[in-house]
Amino acid sequence: MTGAEVLLQVLADLGVEVIFGYPGGAVLPIYDAIFQQGKIRHILTRHEQAAVHAAEAYARSTGKIGVALVTSGPGATNTVTGLVDALMDSIPIVCISGQVFSNLIGNDAFQEADTVGITRAATKFNYLVKEKEKLADKIREAFYIAGSGRPGPVLVDIPKDLQLAQIPYSKKETKIHPSYKPVTEPSHQAIKDAVKAMKKAKRPIFYTGGGIINSGPHASEGLRELVKISGFPCTSTLMGLGAYPASDKQFLGMLGMHGTYEANLATHGCDVLIALGARFDDRVTGSVKDFSPNALKIHADIDPSQINKIILVDIPIIGDVARTIELMIEEWDKQPISVDQDALKEWWDQIEQWRGVDCLKYQQDMQAGEVIKPQHAIRRLSELVRAKGKEAYISTEVGQHQMWTAQYFPFESPNHFMTSGGLGTMGYGLPAAVGIQIAHPDALVIDIAGEASTMMNIQELATIKQYRLPLKVFILNNRYMGMVRQWQELIHGGRYSESYSESLPDFVKLAESFGIKGMRARTIDELDIMVNAMLDEPGPVVMEIQVEREENCFPMIPAGAPHNQILLGPVKEKTKIAS
Amino acid sequence: MDYIDKKILQNSAQQEKDEFIKAVFSLIVENESGVLSRVIGLFAGRGYNIESLTVAPVDDCGRKSRINILTSGTPMVINQIKEQLNKQIPVYQVVNLCQQGPYVARELALIKVVSKGSERAEALNLADAFRAQVVDASVDSLVFELTGKTEKIDAFVDLLRPLGLVELSRTGIAAIGRGCQTI
Ligand SMILES: Cc1ncc(C[n+]2csc(CCOP(=O)(O)OP(=O)(O)O)c2C)c(N)n1
Numbered sequence: 001m002t003g004a005e006v007l008l009q010v011l012a013d014l015g016v017e018v019i020f021g022y023p024g025g026a027v028l029p030i031y032d033a034i035f036q037q038g039k040i041r042h043i044l045t046r047h048e049q050a051a052v053h054a055a056e057a058y059a060r061s062t063g064k065i066g067v068a069l070v071t072s073g074p075g076a077t078n079t080v081t082g083l084v085d086a087l088m089d090s091i092p093i094v095c096i097s098g099q100v101f102s103n104l105i106g107n108d109a110f111q112e113a114d115t116v117g118i119t120r121a122a123t124k125f126n127y128l129v130k131e132k133e134k135l136a137d138k139i140r141e142a143f144y145i146a147g148s149g150r151p152g153p154v155l156v157d158i159p160k161d162l163q164l165a166q167i168p169y170s171k172k173e174t175k176i177h178p179s180y181k182p183v184t185e186p187s188h189q190a191i192k193d194a195v196k197a198m199k200k201a202k203r204p205i206f207y208t209g210g211g212i213i214n215s216g217p218h219a220s221e222g223l224r225e226l227v228k229i230s231g232f233p234c235t236s237t238l239m240g241l242g243a244y245p246a247s248d249k250q251f252l253g254m255l256g257m258h259g260t261y262e263a264n265l266a267t268h269g270c271d272v273l274i275a276l277g278a279r280f281d282d283r284v285t286g287s288v289k290d291f292s293p294n295a296l297k298i299h300a301d302i303d304p305s306q307i308n309k310i311i312l313v314d315i316p317i318i319g320d321v322a323r324t325i326e327l328m329i330e331e332w333d334k335q336p337i338s339v340d341q342d343a344l345k346e347w348w349d350q351i352e353q354w355r356g357v358d359c360l361k362y363q364q365d366m367q368a369g370e371v372i373k374p375q376h377a378i379r380r381l382s383e384l385v386r387a388k389g390k391e392a393y394i395s396t397e398v399g400q401h402q403m404w405t406a407q408y409f410p411f412e413s414p415n416h417f418m419t420s421g422g423l424g425t426m427g428y429g430l431p432a433a434v435g436i437q438i439a440h441p442d443a444l445v446i447d448i449a450g451e452a453s454t455m456m457n458i459q460e461l462a463t464i465k466q467y468r469l470p471l472k473v474f475i476l477n478n479r480y481m482g483m484v485r486q487w488q489e490l491i492h493g494g495r496y497s498e499s500y501s502e503s504l505p506d507f508v509k510l511a512e513s514f515g516i517k518g519m520r521a522r523t524i525d526e527l528d529i530m531v532n533a534m535l536d537e538p539g540p541v542v543m544e545i546q547v548e549r550e551e552n553c554f555p556m557i558p559a560g561a562p563h564n565q566i567l568l569g570p571v572k573e574k575t576k577i578a579s
Numbered sequence: 580m581d582y583i584d585k586k587i588l589q590n591s592a593q594q595e596k597d598e599f600i601k602a603v604f605s606l607i608v609e610n611e612s613g614v615l616s617r618v619i620g621l622f623a624g625r626g627y628n629i630e631s632l633t634v635a636p637v638d639d640c641g642r643k644s645r646i647n648i649l650t651s652g653t654p655m656v657i658n659q660i661k662e663q664l665n666k667q668i669p670v671y672q673v674v675n676l677c678q679q680g681p682y683v684a685r686e687l688a689l690i691k692v693v694s695k696g697s698e699r700a701e702a703l704n705l706a707d708a709f710r711a712q713v714v715d716a717s718v719d720s721l722v723f724e725l726t727g728k729t730e731k732i733d734a735f736v737d738l739l740r741p742l743g744l745v746e747l748s749r750t751g752i753a754a755i756g757r758g759c760q761t762i
Pocket of ligand 1: 401
């Protein structure tokens, strides 16, 4: 077999069904092999960055490993944003890049780039395959590394001569890096200490993150049970939304910069904080020194380097969070202590008071001809989806619309919300929607977008057309880079430097030029009609919702401020409760 | 707080400590291309500081190398460095020798002196006192080799500066724990 054939055989052995990619000189042998086989489907995106985002979202919505394939030089450098995005959000993907012939490496050959050097800090691990005998094992190992421990992107760079070389194929595998041994089983003593502290708590809170989703459906199920048996409140990071059902009474909504009032004040005022698969990102903590200042902190994470990185914790638990939760549930009944129910009730009373502030309230004028509030557009979208008895997979771009989605679109199950959390990559949502729809051909997939972000990977409309992906692009057009404008308004004296979305295309005509249905809602009376029309359309739709241009996203904790300095926005500031 | 035994709470008490401490990391790594870049890139990318670094294969078949890194930072940063190094796929083991117990650290220096007459004689006298070897000599120049603790080399170098020191090459430290303990 040729190296290219061996590669595809190994991918098939590993259960790969789909590759997202873009061809070029240094991967032509692989594309030739793809052409001649029937097991693996190739999806042609229109940009390598999009291939990586699609692979990421494929991974996030299925729990499998996403695969991208790109050529050398510009193909590989175009993947960097996607790789870092996957690294920051711990998404398991394998990116295969072609490299120039081995004997040309180092000669500044045509389309040569030091891909391994460039992507070293962008991946969990990467390598150039030098020996053809090791090709199969390196691919297998790449999958193992991407998917185990704390998941992440792995890049394998394969010179063209290896793709062409004759290589015997063997199913037998040898481990290449015996040094890599991720810990998955948590310390039972740490679990005991943690549960003991939890049962003695008077004002506890669960703070859960993307680790729960990464750990698989079992972790989300466990979390639901643990929250139920404890009776404690639960908040989540952006990455963790869906792990605990948003509609449940014990859920306080998202915490952090644009989190809810109740989630932030409860995190600030708790006495025991149970962090599960979350990493104390600065968008969550605000001022580190004032973060949850009086709490005993329990931190469960699979990556030891996350422990004590930002916040010093009292009880670290290193291991797979699904297993941690399982052990906590077992331990719960074994501990002879019983939870102080009076204290817990008092804590809930306090939380209900905070909740009573109704921090996500907005004012929408319902008269015909009135301007649509972006928050309302998202809320109605979620309600109309539910009215049709559907559960949508949602991706977003980055900006205000992303935060409003986190606030106003309730997620009931894991793996349904794909958003660029750690890196905040504009241009993520459209290719992500492609990846989701490929993984779930019959599901309702919606990219909730801003007009500026949409422009960053707009070429993917062609991919959507080519594969007849029935996904919906739901653009909240405020004619501003809204989140930038918001910061400029609040922090830079209203000087809107370069944040106006100048020279926008006509999105309806743009969609039509790609052969996709375009729709538009301008005023509140058109909103429900158009959203329903979009949902009823069997094919893809680009929907432009013209929204209030200078709406701000609240609540907001200014960067670096403590949680109790949360801003509620003009409408609600008066109703704030002293804390 | 009586939630849990006192010992667990030591972390919170540490929160305020932010003075710099020294650390000597010894790493056992897979001897493959790119490992050193990974380690150095990690320091550069995360803003940690490398004071000295040595690396060479240490097992009989050349599959594993040992890297010694001298660095400093707050206790929290030192802990982060250790965990970040540990996280690298080709890294087998990371030990902070300063934390592990007593250790020996030595470095080697090659020092070139160009001088004549009494200065040259004085340099040779000092070399004698420091037990430095003369490894190269010409009419006008000498190259000394000195092995020892960093401070000893610093002292020798300082004394040679006014005596015609023109060039210096130092290895950075190689370090190992004392006693039977191994990494
Ligand atoms: C690739 C990239 N460049 C720049 C930014 C900085 N940025 C964050 S939000 C934002 C504006 C996004 O505007 P839009 O997509 O219209 O969404 P809105 O905030 O208006 O909802 C910008 C420029 C980013 N996150 N990603």
